[in-house]
Amino acid sequence: MLDLAEELHRWCEQGRDFAVATVVSVRGSAPRQPGAALAVDADGAVVGSVSGGCVEGAVYDLCLAALADGGSVRESFGYSDEDAFAVGLTCGGVIDILVTPVRAGAPDRGVHAAALAAAARGETAALARVVDGPAALLGRPLLVRPGGTLAGTLGGPAALDRAAGREAAALLDLGRTGTVEAAYGEEPAPDGAGTGSRCGEQVVLLVESSLPPPRMIVFGAVDFAAALTGVGKFLGYHVTVCDARPVFATADRFPAADEVVVDWPHRYLDAQELDRRTVLCVLTHDAKFDIPLLERALRLPVAYVGAMGSRRTHEDRLGRLREAGVAERELDRLRSPIGLDLGARTPEETALSIAAEIVAARRGGTGVPLTGAHTPIHRDARAA
Structure with a gap:
């Protein structure tokens, strides 16, 4: 109901x-x-x-x-x-x-x-x-x-x-x-005199x-973020866009977002109370934003942490995070490059690939085509 x-x-x-x-x-x-x-x-x-x-x-x-x-x-x-x-x-x-x-x-x-x-x-x-x-x-x-x-x-x-x-x-x-x-x-009676069962x-x-809607926080006020906020709302998330640059982080650019915040990403994250349903999507693609943000994000009990970038950017990012003291078990939680391999090119296609990975992580899916696969189509919700 x-x-x-x-x-x-x-x-x-x-x-x-x-x-x-x-x-x-x-x-x-x-x-x-x-x-x-x-x-x-x-x-x-x-x-x-x-x-x-x-x-x-x-x-x-x-x-x-x-x-x-x-x-x-x-x-x-x-x-x-x-x-x-x-x-x-x-x-x-x-x-x-x-x-x-x-x-x-x-x-x-x-x-x-x-x-x-x-x-x-x-x-x-x-x-x-x-x-x-x-x-x-x-x-x-x-x-x-x-x-x-x-x-x-x-x-x-x-x-x-x-x-x-x-x-x-x-x-x-x-x-x-x-x-x-x-x-x-x-x-039993409140005074303990009863012997019933x-x-x-x-x-x-x-x-x-x-429950209140789960949160999706998108860091980086870029075109990919605009597309992802729309998909996030479609999936039922309360969507926040955060960027330190006020000229880009405006409500007009992100009409689908529930809120647009102008703040340094890591500072905003420090002030939030997050739960295990929260997904964090890092689209800033800039080390000065990414590293302090991911250093904190990977230590939080959230559902998903993904970061955009090429494979070269990813390797450089891993090195910087190791230098910052992030443990290997924490790095293993990072979904990077973000999204599933759909051959995406446009911001909308990329948003779809990110959303697909989030759903797969949430429901326990593999991300492989169902055609020819022997995995169950409808998974047990508790197992996922």
């Missing part, structure tokens, strides 16, 4: 009734991962996708049915080749879908609306919904915020909400979307985590 947060948040503000189909689990090869969603409103308008087209028609009908009767339903779709009219995944996998109605006046509408609003604003939050357990609880939502603050209820005993909150908070801390089990039963009954939850 949070996969479509911006659009569904608007639907909530407009008072529209809708139903959301969300991928709960995937077995084998499938085009979309858990959390992918398709939504249908009461007028039949549709947004999103759960399978890339294979089962969308059947899921659309399930959404309309859920809107009519007000109940959540879980369905599985697998491969089918026995009937020309059968609905199935041509890729051979199996997906489980949870369909949840979000109707005006329903008790859970406020929880869904709050979760969608938080995700649309880029806030950190998780939406947990029951996908396996007592029928009366199917689809019930719980909103979990950092620190374990809960909103809503799954409809069972209070112990279930507390157990679900703990499990969802753990997944939120990792920034992951997936299913978890929440076991609950009689809990947290085990007993259990439900399976789909936890969708929403």
